[in-house]
Amino acid sequence: MLEEYVDQMMQCTSCSFCTVTCPVMNVLLTDASSPRGRVQIAYGLYTGELELDESASKRLYECTTCGMCDHSCPSGVHIVDVIKAARKVVYPEFSVEKQRSFVNNIGEKGHTYGEAKEPVWAFTGHEPKENAEIAYFMGCKITAESGHAQGIAAVRILEHLNEDFTTLNEVCCGAPLMYMGAPEEKIRAQMEKNMAEIRKRGVKKVIFSCPSCYYMFSKVYPKYVDISDIEFQHIVEYLDGKLDMDDFDSGTEPITYHDPCHLGRTFGVYEEPRKLIKLIPDADYMEMEHNRENSLCCGAGGSLALYEPSLTKKMAERRVSESDGRIIVSACPNCVGNFSKHTKAMSIEELLWNKMKK
Amino acid sequence: MIPSEMLEELRSFLGDRVSTAPADTYVFGFDASIHHHKAEAVVFPESTEEVQRIVKLCNKYKVPITPRGSGSALAGQAVPIKGGIVMSFKRMNRIKEVKVEDLQVIVEPGVINDQLNAELKKYGFFFPPSPGSGKVATIGGMVAMNASGMRALKYGATRDYVMALEVVTPTGEIAHFGTHTIKDASSYQMAKLMVGSEGTLGIITEITLRIEPLPKDTSIVLAAFEDARMAGQTISDIIAYPLIPASVEFMDRVCLQSVVNSRAVDFPVVDAVVMIELEGTEEEIKEDLKKVEQIAKKNGAVDIRVSSDPAKKSEWLEARKAVLPSMSQYARGKMFMVSLADDMSLPISKIPDAVYGFHEIEKRHPHVVLGVYGHAGDGNLHTIFLIDPREKEAWEDAEKMVEEMYDLVIELGGTVSGEHGIGITKAPFMRKEKKDSIELMKRIKRALDPNDIMNPGKNVEWDDGILVDLRYPVNLGGEDGA
Ligand SMILES: Cc1cc2nc3c(=O)[nH]c(=O)nc-3n(C[C@H](O)[C@H](O)[C@H](O)COP(=O)(O)OP(=O)(O)OC[C@H]3O[C@@H](n4cnc5c(N)ncnc54)[C@H](O)[C@@H]3O)c2cc1C
Ligand code: SF4
Ligand code: SF4
Numbered sequence: 001m002l003e004e005y006v007d008q009m010m011q012c013t014s015c016s017f018c019t020v021t022c023p024v025m026n027v028l029l030t031d032a033s034s035p036r037g038r039v040q041i042a043y044g045l046y047t048g049e050l051e052l053d054e055s056a057s058k059r060l061y062e063c064t065t066c067g068m069c070d071h072s073c074p075s076g077v078h079i080v081d082v083i084k085a086a087r088k089v090v091y092p093e094f095s096v097e098k099q100r101s102f103v104n105n106i107g108e109k110g111h112t113y114g115e116a117k118e119p120v121w122a123f124t125g126h127e128p129k130e131n132a133e134i135a136y137f138m139g140c141k142i143t144a145e146s147g148h149a150q151g152i153a154a155v156r157i158l159e160h161l162n163e164d165f166t167t168l169n170e171v172c173c174g175a176p177l178m179y180m181g182a183p184e185e186k187i188r189a190q191m192e193k194n195m196a197e198i199r200k201r202g203v204k205k206v207i208f209s210c211p212s213c214y215y216m217f218s219k220v221y222p223k224y225v226d227i228s229d230i231e232f233q234h235i236v237e238y239l240d241g242k243l244d245m246d247d248f249d250s251g252t253e254p255i256t257y258h259d260p261c262h263l264g265r266t267f268g269v270y271e272e273p274r275k276l277i278k279l280i281p282d283a284d285y286m287e288m289e290h291n292r293e294n295s296l297c298c299g300a301g302g303s304l305a306l307y308e309p310s311l312t313k314k315m316a317e318r319r320v321s322e323s324d325g326r327i328i329v330s331a332c333p334n335c336v337g338n339f340s341k342h343t344k345a346m347s348i349e350e351l352l353w354n355k356m357k358k
Numbered sequence: 359m360i361p362s363e364m365l366e367e368l369r370s371f372l373g374d375r376v377s378t379a380p381a382d383t384y385v386f387g388f389d390a391s392i393h394h395h396k397a398e399a400v401v402f403p404e405s406t407e408e409v410q411r412i413v414k415l416c417n418k419y420k421v422p423i424t425p426r427g428s429g430s431a432l433a434g435q436a437v438p439i440k441g442g443i444v445m446s447f448k449r450m451n452r453i454k455e456v457k458v459e460d461l462q463v464i465v466e467p468g469v470i471n472d473q474l475n476a477e478l479k480k481y482g483f484f485f486p487p488s489p490g491s492g493k494v495a496t497i498g499g500m501v502a503m504n505a506s507g508m509r510a511l512k513y514g515a516t517r518d519y520v521m522a523l524e525v526v527t528p529t530g531e532i533a534h535f536g537t538h539t540i541k542d543a544s545s546y547q548m549a550k551l552m553v554g555s556e557g558t559l560g561i562i563t564e565i566t567l568r569i570e571p572l573p574k575d576t577s578i579v580l581a582a583f584e585d586a587r588m589a590g591q592t593i594s595d596i597i598a599y600p601l602i603p604a605s606v607e608f609m610d611r612v613c614l615q616s617v618v619n620s621r622a623v624d625f626p627v628v629d630a631v632v633m634i635e636l637e638g639t640e641e642e643i644k645e646d647l648k649k650v651e652q653i654a655k656k657n658g659a660v661d662i663r664v665s666s667d668p669a670k671k672s673e674w675l676e677a678r679k680a681v682l683p684s685m686s687q688y689a690r691g692k693m694f695m696v697s698l699a700d701d702m703s704l705p706i707s708k709i710p711d712a713v714y715g716f717h718e719i720e721k722r723h724p725h726v727v728l729g730v731y732g733h734a735g736d737g738n739l740h741t742i743f744l745i746d747p748r749e750k751e752a753w754e755d756a757e758k759m760v761e762e763m764y765d766l767v768i769e770l771g772g773t774v775s776g777e778h779g780i781g782i783t784k785a786p787f788m789r790k791e792k793k794d795s796i797e798l799m800k801r802i803k804r805a806l807d808p809n810d811i812m813n814p815g816k817n818v819e820w821d822d823g824i825l826v827d828l829r830y831p832v833n834l835g836g837e838d839g840a
Contacts, residue, residue: 006831007691010686010694010747010748010830011686011690011691011694012686013390013682013683013685013686013695013697014388014389014390014391014429014829015390015430015491015494015682015683016390016428016429016430016491016494017491017493017494017683019428019494020428020470020493020494029402029448029449030377030382030400030402030446030448031385031386031426031428031429031446031448032377032379032381032382032385032386032400036385036388037381037385040384040385040388041381041384041385044381044384047831049384050380050381050384051380053380053381055379055380055381055382056380056381058379058381059381059382059385073683074620074621074680074683074684074687075620075683075684075685075686075687075695076620076686076687076690
């Protein structure tokens with residue numbers, strides 16, 4: 001599994017530029033839990049100099065796949081890809097119970113949390129239909145009860161705009177499986193189910209509230225399933241240009257915006273959500289110190305929240321400390337869910353829908 | 359082997375800040391050099407007292423200690439080549455006191471250069487040595503390496519800014535070297551002895567640095583040449599004019615191509631570029647600019663670009679700093695950067711001969727592509743080797759080439775390291791250069807470190823070749839199969 005990445009590993013000059021940017025390293029303060037360290041561990045596993053054990057898997061799983069390291073590596077090493085490949089090696093023996101129960105839920109019930117009721121779209125009241133222009137893909141976090149508010153807001157906005165859209169009888173996009181290093185056939189099964197459903201609806205475009213689902217469909221699905229003729233977009237990209245200031249009542253509580261890792265560093269979507277927020281007249285808005293490509297990870301990604309919740313908590317607290325008591329608005333259900341445990345947070349869909357003139 | 363009773367004792371006061379986990383000890387066996395050797399344990403002290411207790415234990419049980427900042431050393435200095443303990447300073451990273459009225463700042467060794475400068479900027483001051491690795495290099499590592507960078511021409515190296523040091527000696531005493539005064543003629547300059555000692559003479563636990571007010575204005579000139587020797591000539595002519603810019607950087611075609619492949623920057627890809635940073639008042643800069651342009655044109659510059667725009671200047675400076683780690687982007691997937699002959703310093707007037715000579719040597723070694731860059735204004739060059747590190751022949755070729763290059767450096771009156779230090783990979787050539795002082799240096803080492811526990815076997819003590827304990831997947835057929 002790792003042979004494919006040996007060039008990437010050798011490409012690493014060990015300069016350590018990535019280490020200072022890694023939000024995990026900056027909490028744990030050990031080179032062993034830095035991007036460079038993880039690449040070196042993968043390399044040791046590949047050469048056999050390092051035996052596969054609990055200590056190697058721990059360092060490989062202590063990563064949110066936030067992509068900060070890829071962004072800062074002057075050698076162009078695809079660090080996150082190396083980490084994901086190494087996780088495939090460690091998963092069978094060294095994944096933890098919580099990770100495996102996620103994988104089982106997905107296999108048995110289609111969703112990570114296993115709690116989504118059938119049909120998954122029911123809480124939105126918007127039934128799937130055929131031959132719509134677009135489909136709205138909610139993602140597991142929203143189909144679980146704690147995420148419903150975001151999904152409802154997204155659907156209401158689309159209805160309000162009279163968009164010709166359908167919900168889907170969707171299953172988990174497969175991203176958590178990929179991040180954990182679960183067997184490929186399980187990921188492929190999810191992809192096939194989702195693509196069959198999307199094809200059945202005859203849509204040309206799928207829009208997402210979850211940047212990880214968006215990433216999965218745009219960057220990973222094409223390697224395994226046929227996605228031809230279908231366009232993917234995050235909902236903030238989709239809404240950009242469709243709304244104007246007249247659509248909103250003025251004023252907000254003090255708010256700030258957190259750039260989700262994938263939406264920002266992978267897709268470069270930084271300005272669209274800000275433009276949407278600033279459509280609200282007199283929005284009380286301030287940036288956090290680390291924003292856009294330097295945004296700090298919320299700590300929940302890459303299955304870290306399952307593997308080491310205490311680390312997720314420390315990372316979230318660090319990020320929250322930058323918000324200066326403002327409500328953290330974000331365009332990712334996972335970030336919002338994670339921040340909500342520590343401060344007031346809300347999805348951009350909820351903010352917009354709350355302020356829209358009805 | 360670290361005795362189990364020593365590990366137990368370490369754990370009694372460090373708790374989980376001691377690790378013997380295989381993955382951790384493996385990772386702490388790397389720095390940015392070609393070498394790798396696993397540590398046996400890693401410790402993360404948080405105070406001088408903890409450092410002292412660890413050192414006393416190591417001295418008692420004769421266990422090697424390798425201090426470590428960010429592990430960005432290029433010649434094996436931070437690799438625990440004899441095993442033992444790696445002492446990481448990641449948890450001693452406080453800026454203790456900024457005293458601008460006394461022109462000084464007091465820091466713990468784990469503070470990172472750029473973080474220190476961000477703090478000093480708030481006061482209108484800075485710590486001038488500006489290594490390419492400034493965003494990662496710790497102050498402890500910079501002192502231990504006598505690091506410097508682009509601005510050494512005008513501002514000097516770390517050595518010139520070290521006022522006082524707190525040091526835990528290899529036998530476990532806490533000693534204070536230097537003073538908190540600008541002038542100091544009180545006996546031996548012990549603080550300076552620690553500068554560049556590469557962790558072999560003691561552990562630096564607190565550093566007092568002199569600081570400088572930030573310059574008023576700066577402008578950067580990029581002069582492009584289709585003949586690298588004329589670029590070198592331009593540098594000597596600027597200095598001889600006389601004109602001492604803040605920095606004068608040199609990059610050859612291979613380096614330019616690598617950095618352009620790695621990031622969005624508008625560097626011209628030509629035989630060589632000279633990048634000159636001028637500072638002073640607007641008027642002074644204008645005057646100096648005229649002189650620089652005149653000299654560059656006289657030497658056949660094919661393109662001259664000037665900028666005083668902060669964004670553009672930062673783009674150029676950052677791109678220059680990214681040369682070294684961008685080198686594996688030159689021929690992605692085929693040739694990889696390895697740190698060999700990474701550093702040398704020459705009389706400024708010999709830069710053109712050295713650049714020409716290195717490329718002549720390169721022609722005799724088909725397995726190596728050579729990149730040359732550096733702070734040429736102060737005579738400091740860096741070279742980068744691109745090879746396929748999986749090929750035995752490439753290493754054999756590279757080894758010969760390193761030797762020929764350092765012979766040329768010594769012949770031209772230079773030294774084998776200007777700033778990256780000796781470690782392992784440059785030790786044999788340093789021995790050649792310093793024939794009549796190596797014994798004395800060894801005596802100093804023995805006097806301070808009788809049990810040879812501080813970063814043992816490196817620098818003055820290294821007595822092997824350079825291709826040992828390689829971190830690459832290649833078998834050179836040596837004893838250890840490295
Ligand atoms: C991309 C890149 C660019 C670079 N550019 C430059 C440059 O322009 N100029 C330059 O001078 N160098 C440069 N270097 C080399 C290196 O970054 C510097 O030498 C830097 O100062 C090392 O700092 P560090 O914190 O990484 O130290 P480490 O690599 O961790 O350690 C270096 C040495 O210092 C010792 N040490 C560390 N901390 C202590 C302490 N507290 N007490 C005693 N000994 C200690 C270690 O044992 C080791 O011998 C570059 C390296 C890279 C990878
Ligand atoms: S992806 Fe993020 S958390 Fe993981 S190693 Fe890179 S910077 Fe660190
Ligand atoms: S920044 Fe890139 S080249 Fe440098 S240590 Fe990290 S992965 Fe390696």
